[in-house]
Amino acid sequence: MMNKVPLTVKGAELLRIELHQLKTVERPKVIASIQEARSHGDLSENAEYDAAKERQSFIEGRIVEVESKLANAQIIDPAHLDADGRCVFGATVDLEEVDSRETVTYQIVGDDEADIKNNKISISSPIARALIGKYSGDIAEVKAPGGIKEYEILDVKYL
Numbered sequence: 001m002m003n004k005v006p007l008t009v010k011g012a013e014l015l016r017i018e019l020h021q022l023k024t025v026e027r028p029k030v031i032a033s034i035q036e037a038r039s040h041g042d043l044s045e046n047a048e049y050d051a052a053k054e055r056q057s058f059i060e061g062r063i064v065e066v067e068s069k070l071a072n073a074q075i076i077d078p079a080h081l082d083a084d085g086r087c088v089f090g091a092t093v094d095l096e097e098v099d100s101r102e103t104v105t106y107q108i109v110g111d112d113e114a115d116i117k118n119n120k121i122s123i124s125s126p127i128a129r130a131l132i133g134k135y136s137g138d139i140a141e142v143k144a145p146g147g148i149k150e151y152e153i154l155d156v157k158y159l
Helices: 010-037 047-071 126-131
Strands: 006-007 075-076 092-097 103-109 121-122 140-144 147-157
Touching: 006 010, 006 140, 010 047, 010 075, 047 075, 103 126, 121 126, 126 140
Parallel strands: 006 075, 103 121
Antiparallel strands: 092 103, 092 147, 140 147
16 A cells, blocks of 8 residues: 655646646647557658657656556645644745845645745655754754754744
């Protein structure tokens, strides 16, 4: 039995959209490409056919992967969490780096949703692991490549 994988409501929605796109657009398109390439005759020297078959293999693999992720997802809506101000999966956390006084805001999300450019950090990242279970006002120590960084938790929100 696979473990449930935490996913935010938004992350699950994005996977559902991708799955729909794969099944209703990408899959029919690649089947048409294969039929088109087949109509050109000799398949042994048909690069179009090989490329289309490869693309089909990728699409079918991705469909299975996305369906599996959704089937094994534990979908968490941060807005419905009652975590009493604790840092938990799905929480949005305002931090201040103790030395530099720089502030940053991160949302703790699943591995598939992590996107540092959009301030979404993976639950399995060192910084998220340091934050989990802590409260506003606590200091989180993160082992960074350059040594230990300390972050003060300024606020924990469930958006």
